[in-house]
Amino acid sequence: MWTNTQNKALKARAERVIPGGIYGHESTRLLPADFPQFFRRAAGSRLWDVDDNEYIDYMCAYGPNLLGYGNGKVEAAARAQALRGDTMTGPSDAMVRLAELFVDTVTHADWAMFCKNGTDATAMALVCARAYRQRRKVLLAEGAYHGASPWCLPQTAGGTAEDRAHIIPFRYNDLASLATAVESAGDDLAGIFATPFRHEAFSDQYLPDAAYAREVRRICDERDALLVVDDVRAGFRMARDCSWSALGVRPDLSTWGKAIANGHPISALLGSDKARDAAQRIYVTGSFWFSAVPMEAAIATLHQIRDTDYLERIAHTGQLLRDGLEAQSRSHGFTLRQTGPVQMPQIFFADDPDMRIGYAWTAAAIRRGVYLHPYHNMFINSALTPEDVALTLERTDDAFAELRKTRNGLPAQGDTRVIERIRRAALASVPA
Ligand SMILES: Cc1ncc(COP(=O)(O)O)c(C=O)c1O
Structure with a gap:
């Protein structure tokens, strides 16, 4: 069972002694309140937070994990x-x-x-x-x-x-x-x-x-x-x-x-x-x-x-993930925008102007042991196997099913004013 007690307690302590509780790209101010912020260990394609929840990790430490955590x-x-x-x-x-x-x-x-x-x-x-x-x-x-x-x-x-x-x-x-x-x-x-x-x-x-x-x-x-x-x-x-x-x-x-x-x-x-x-x-x-x-x-x-063939492998597993999510989202009545190279997935929902659907879906995936990010590009590492992707898809299928039931009553997440400002700036800098 996914729990969040230690993470919450550490966040509260951090806020007293670290400005904002955390800073920079790790800032959780824009993420839903119960996104895990502190981690205990990592191995291969897996990550464990301070509550000992295990995740298949698609953030890879925001990029550094290329060959699997703790590569021999x-x-x-x-x-x-x-x-x-x-x-x-x-x-x-x-x-x-x-x-x-x-x-x-x-x-x-x-x-x-x-x-x-x-x-x-x-x-x-x-x-x-x-x-x-x-x-x-x-x-x-x-x-x-x-x-x-x-x-x-x-x-x-x-x-x-x-x-x-x-x-x-x-x-x-x-x-x-x-x-x-x-x-x-x-x-x-x-x-x-x-x-x-x-x-x-x-x-x-x-x-x-x-x-x-x-x-x-x-x-x-x-x-x-x-x-x-x-x-x-x-x-x-x-x-x-x-x-x-x-x-x-x-x-x-x-x-x-x-x-x-x-x-x-x-x-x-x-x-x-x-x-x-x-x-x-x-x-x-x-x-x-x-x-x-x-x-x-x-x-x-x-x-x-x-x-090694690490590059071909991350391209292969990245493609499996993209294809799987594409089919799965359609079957649940959602349209995804998956962009960029498959080794660095960026995933948004169509018709989701304030991103509440994307936030809810990633939070639902996190509670099921898949660490996804609602607005930053993700990363694939070469320790991730096709079996890991299959397990991911089982869990995201469940997350989509939950989302289908709750989509009409979803609350906005994160700091919506900041999100809106950043999104506007991001959109303004994209050529028509
Ligand atoms: C393209 C690019 N340049 C520079 C940096 C800065 O790297 P660092 O966070 O290691 O200082 C980043 C970090 O995300 C980046 O994505």
Whole structure:
């Protein structure tokens, strides 16, 4: 029987000593009150919350879990290094081996630098692009998430217009909007950021046109500016290379994090020779950036990325889930919008303007041991089996059945004003 006592008690305690009870992308302010916030353990495709409820987990720690929680080879490499030393006076040889492995794996990369979070990597890319030709203007797609730094902060509290003084917004995958933004940068264009596909919370996902990706490349070449692909979220879930490799476009810089060490804290900035001199001149560092354990974990992860069929497997199970939910939702009289690559599902209900149906369905799935998210894209990991998907579908079938009975009397969920504001902003940034 699903219970929520420990979770509720911890949330109440957290609210007294942690502003808001929790922050950032983990914030549960927008989620139904009984969504589990605290977890006790995780293994493979499973997650247990503090009440010991077991879930088939489709959030994968918001991306880092690529090969299954506690992957044997990754953890063995990390444990062996932990016995030898982690944060030391300098890096271990793993730093060089890891850089070599990245250069060997990612086509556009001639060098690598390591940091901790995706935000570190995107901030490094920003500084590197500006250092390249000593220019200031950087183009970001409206609503695109590149981390929690003042230059790209999604919320306004604590941010100033000056923080974004040289950031020029444009609409993703919209060539006319891109051209206008490039013109307004004039001869001060340092770089253009691109996420591999449109994967923002509260909105349907979509892949860019290859023509758009090629045009971004062409503009950067023409203007001698740097193209940055922000692969922090999608990296290694789309390809065993930079995600835009499928479109035939090579960036000058790419940013990585989340999945590259299967959950161990490390991120990376990769670059081509063109950007090497700029990367050498910038000052970037952190007390924990040279720690050896996450580097060994990343090496063990990259070997599995290169040598196993993990990518084909997550594409297969992701497709099974999508097809199963599609048929199931129809049979219960609902229409779903499932968008983006199947390895990173985003699921909304049609005719659900304030998302109360989606919220109720995910909450019903959670109570049945399937951890789904109502407004953020989800992730598939390679420990998830077809049998896990079949079990998921049994449970979601039950959740749909409950929803069918309750759909007319559903209450609105989460902080509806905040949800509405974010949804409007997300919709406004999508080209018609
Ligand atoms: C595309 C993208 N860039 C950057 C970041 C920031 O990464 P982190 O949360 O590790 O700082 C994220 C996080 O979700 C992301 O999705």
